Amino acid sequence: MDGTLVDTEPYWMTAEHELVEEFGGARSHELAVQLVGNPLLVSAQFILDNSPVDLTPEEVVHRLQSRVIEQIADEVPWRPGARELLAACREADIPSAPVTMSWTDWRRPSSTRPSPGPSASWSRVTS
Numbered sequence: 001m002d003g004t005l006v007d008t009e010p011y012w013m014t015a016e017h018e019l020v021e022e023f024g025g026a027r028s029h030e031l032a033v034q035l036v037g038n039p040l041l042v043s044a045q046f047i048l049d050n051s052p053v054d055l056t057p058e059e060v061v062h063r064l065q066s067r068v069i070e071q072i073a074d075e076v077p078w079r080p081g082a083r084e085l086l087a088a089c090r091e092a093d094i095p096s097a098p099v100t101m102s103w104t105d106w107r108r109p110s111s112t113r114p115s116p117g118p119s120a121s122w123s124r125v126t127s
Helices: 009-022 029-033 040-049 057-074 082-091 107-111
Strands: none
Touching: 009 029, 009 040, 009 057, 040 057
């Protein structure tokens, strides 16, 4: 879902930056882009190895995902044409469901938003 239908990468970078700053560190864009596409625990360990954050990797993942979910609840960062594609699939009775490697259900804010969100487009939302 991420990168195809929505672009949450800026949200992840914001969450990483805020977390590192909370512990007195500074985050560079160069370090942030090294996390793009990594498994969550790999990214969490990278943050721990390169910042003063004093949490477990699992706590880092939880904190980052919680912040990303907050941002998605405020505004879903749809990629161009994504909503129209989902609507066309729904109209053509083509089943669609979001897929993510995230641990928590951050799809929920984007799947329950009022129109013109995807709530009328997903044929199924799974956890």
